[in-house]
Amino acid sequence: MKITFLGHAGLLVEGAGKKIVIDPFLSGNPLAVMKAEELKADVIVLTHGHQDHSSDAAAVALANDCPILAVVELASLIGKSGAKTVGMNTGGTYQVDENIRVKLTPAFHSSSYEIDGVVHYAGQPQGVLLTIGDQTLYHLGDTALFSDIKLIGELHRIDIAAVPIGDHFTMGPDEALIAAKWTGAKHIIPIHFNTFPPIRQSGEQFIARLAEQNQQGHELQPGQSVEI
Known part of the structure; x- marks a missing residue:
């Protein structure tokens, strides 16, 4: 599995011959190094509808003739653009092919x-x-800390987790450390920080604190990748 950080909370995940994009926000993102029209995707997955997570989804989906997976209300709304959508809901799973599946989980x-x-x-x-x-x-x-993150970690063998640390709109670094530990993942990518002034945080400090709880952090700059 190769994971490329697109900026903010966006990820490009490659494996089994497919490219899965989560929360593409490139147009209007001051830190993005890739343009939306350059992004190749086989599937797009959205966590929610806010523009800093979904603004480029329809354009990328239409350009690549690929589906957008999202909670059913968001799928219905974004489908008005002409993009293909698959409506899902919390706890549901979509089998992309025999090697790839997407499951939605709660977020606060x-x-x-x-x-x-x-x-x-x-x-x-x-x-x-x-x-x-x-x-x-x-x-x-985008989420606050909530106890079911621990349950999700217990029910699934998670190899790598992307955890928001920006505070103000999501959990901050202190709560993110707890969330990271609860996932049980060996690898952690901090996301949703430093894009805008209200969410300024030190990724370096967060990575150092992760090491103290025996987790490897990867502070990726937009365009950088990690393979696990």
């Missing part, structure tokens, strides 16, 4: 999606368990 946040200046309710926010072969990535989505 909010979600809306804007169409022509009108803001619409976009269902419950989600986390994502992406399994490729025998490896699993847990993208926590």
Whole structure:
């Protein structure tokens, strides 16, 4: 499994001959190094509807003729663009092919999606368990710390987790350390920080604190990758 950080909370995950994109936010992202039109995808997965997670999803899906997996209300809204969508809900699993499956998990946040200046309710926010072969990535989505993260870690063998650390809109570094530990993952990618002033955090300090609890952190800059 190869994971490339797209910036903010966006990931490009490659494995089993497929490219899965989670939460593409490139247009309007001051730290992004890739343009939306350069992004290749076989499947797009959205954690929720906020524009810093979904703004490029429809354009990328249309350009690549690939589906967007999202909670059913968001899938319905984004489908108005003409993009192919697959509506799911919390706890549900979608089998992409025999080697790849996507499972949605709870996340504590909010979600809306804007169409022509009108803001619409976009269902419950989600986390994502992406399994490729025998490896699993847990993208926590935008979330506060909540105890079921521990249950998710106990029910699934998670190899790597993408954990928000920015505070203000999500959990901060202290809670993120707890969440990271609860996932049981050996590898942690901090996400959702430093894109905008309210979410400034030290990724270096967070990585050092992860090491104290025997987890390997990967502070990726946009465009950088890690393989597990």
